[in-house]
Amino acid sequence: MVSNISRTIRTLRSPCGNGLPPGGGGVSPTGSTQPWYEQRMARTVNGLDEVRALAGQDLGESPWRTITQEQVNRFADVTDDHQFIHVDPDRAKDGPFGRTIAHGFLTLSLSVSMLDEVVRFEGISMLINYGLNKVRFPAPVPVGEQLRVKAALGEVEEVKGGVQVVVELTYEVQGQERPACVAELVLRLLG
Numbered sequence: 001m002v003s004n005i006s007r008t009i010r011t012l013r014s015p016c017g018n019g020l021p022p023g024g025g026g027v028s029p030t031g032s033t034q035p036w037y038e039q040r041m042a043r044t045v046n047g048l049d050e051v052r053a054l055a056g057q058d059l060g061e062s063p064w065r066t067i068t069q070e071q072v073n074r075f076a077d078v079t080d081d082h083q084f085i086h087v088d089p090d091r092a093k094d095g096p097f098g099r100t101i102a103h104g105f106l107t108l109s110l111s112v113s114m115l116d117e118v119v120r121f122e123g124i125s126m127l128i129n130y131g132l133n134k135v136r137f138p139a140p141v142p143v144g145e146q147l148r149v150k151a152a153l154g155e156v157e158e159v160k161g162g163v164q165v166v167v168e169l170t171y172e173v174q175g176q177e178r179p180a181c182v183a184e185l186v187l188r189l190l191g
Contacts (some may be wrong), residue, residue, distance in 0.1 A: 047123035
């Protein structure tokens with residue numbers, strides 16, 4: 001009972017449920033450094049008919065989130081990709097980017113959590129990550145910078161038991177002209 005009350009109080013103090021007091025600083029569990037009152041609530045899409053109706057429309061953008069050296073180091077450990085441009089800040093200063101950068105696949109791996117900050121699909125029985133059509137990394141994501149994703153719903157195709165959608169993702173680094181990543185994420189939503 002106490003834990004349920006505590007969780008309710010945290011949620012009431014912050015619409016993001018992150019336990020930060022209104023106007024408080026810090027980083028939310030999603031990595032966002034924006035105050036809770038500036039963070040956008042995810043758009044809710046209820047059922048397959050609403051999904052179909054959104055074909056060709058912008059879905060919105062996620063809050064900004066800081067990419068940390070700790071995240072990059074943990075990703076390097078998991079993927080066994082310890083190239084100096086990612087994990088060695090001293091050596092990276094003399095490298096092509098002037099500091100460490102996130103792995104392109106780290107940026108891409110944030111698709112699920114960042115898309116969840118943009119749109120929530122409800123009224124369906126299952127959502128399946130079906131793959132990717134196209135991925136490019138036009139610009140780096142420097143460690144310590146803010147990253148967000150903009151999402152648009154591209155094509156919606158009928159499949160057995162539901163729909164297959166292409167979500168067009170564009171990752172932006174705050175203050176950087178070129179996107180860090182552009183990708184077409186393919187999802188299956190079943191009724």
